[in-house]
Amino acid sequence: MDSTWVNTSLGLNLVPFCRANDSRAPATMQQEFEGGYAQLQGNALVKEEAASHHDVLAEELNTVSVENKKLTEMLTALCENYNTLQSQVGELMTTQQQQNKTSDIYRKRKADSEDYNNVIGLISPGTNTDTSSISDDKEYSCKRLKENTNLKISRVYVHTDASDTGLIVNDGYQWRKYGQKVTRDNPSPRAYYKCSFAPSCPVKKKVQKSAENPCLLVATYEGEHNHMYPEKRAEVTLIAPVSPKQNQQLITSPISVLPSVAKISPAPTFLSDDNRISPNSAMCPPETQAPTFQQFLVQQMASSLTKDPNFTSALAAAISGRISGHTMARNGEK
DNA sequence: CGGATTTGACCGGCGC
DNA sequence: GCGCCGGTCAAATCCG
Secondary structure: OOOOOOOOOOOOOOOOOOOOOOOOOHHHHHHHHHHHHHHHHOOHHHHHHHHHHHHHHHHHHHHHHHHHHHHHHHHHHHHHHHHHHHHHHHHHHHHHHHHHHOOOHHHHOOHHHHHHHOOOOOOOOOOOOOOOOOOOOOOOOOHHHHHOOOOOEEEEEEEOOOOOOOOOOOOOOOEEEEEEEEOOOOOOEEEEEEEOOOOOOOOEEEEEEOOOOOOEEEEEEEOOOOOOOOOOOOOOOOOOOOOOOOOHHHOOOOHHHOOOOOOOOOOOOOEOOOOOEOHHHHHOOHHHHHHHHHHHHHHHHHHHHHOOHHHHHHHHHHHHHHHHHHHHHHHHHO
């Protein structure tokens, strides 16, 4: 999305009785309407009321115009933020590809071959996001994946407390832990989870602390959920520390894992292959990334809404209706 | 008491 | 063929 082609204007039809393709000035049209109205009634009292209505309408139109302008500015700023994030993602992806070509010896083994798919960003179960799917990754060498090219593997990095021994990643789904192992190249144990929301859901998840950075949890997801996203959702807490005994049934959810939300590539926690926090992430302390993510989501919603002609027309109609209703109410008071 | 978690045993793939 | 290692199973345990 580019702010240069996204029309952030709400396009409100702020002038009642004025057709969109009418080139006449709104003031002129209002005068015409006012004059005709007065002529129709043919008395001075009505003229006075019309002038009063004109003042009220003009005042409210000014207010709405100011609000419209503010919204436009906010949307423009949000689009600029998005573009910045998008460029950073692109740089990270390029870096990832270069680093994958110079993989170390650990990647010779089958399990470590997953590192070829060292995906940056958020998990996107059920979606074919460019950053989380390995279906088209030609370098991927895992035999099991060759047998099942539909198996999607995603990886997400989550900030956690270094002293926190809990291997829990809140992603909104319900998981049942079925195993834990200590792997060779990492002193921290690896936890194995299966999706327990639906009995037939094949999705599995592995959670392990990063060997280089104990403050990071690495969650690897395999497969696609064959069910809807659990409705019980909480606030965005992707980077929030989680206590070990926290009940996994009450997992909070980054909205990005919603199956219905596709193509959300910028994530609050971007990491490079060596688990160093990206410049974007490093500049933002963990506690400030959640609001950033929320801001991003607001932008997504605002963008989609403003591009929807039905929404803008409905909004314009609602505002016009409110103004006219307000005017009628004032008339009723008199 | 039922569901979730823990943890040791087991299985299969891979490298030597 | 053997050993290493990651992944899974299932009985035991925990917990609300």
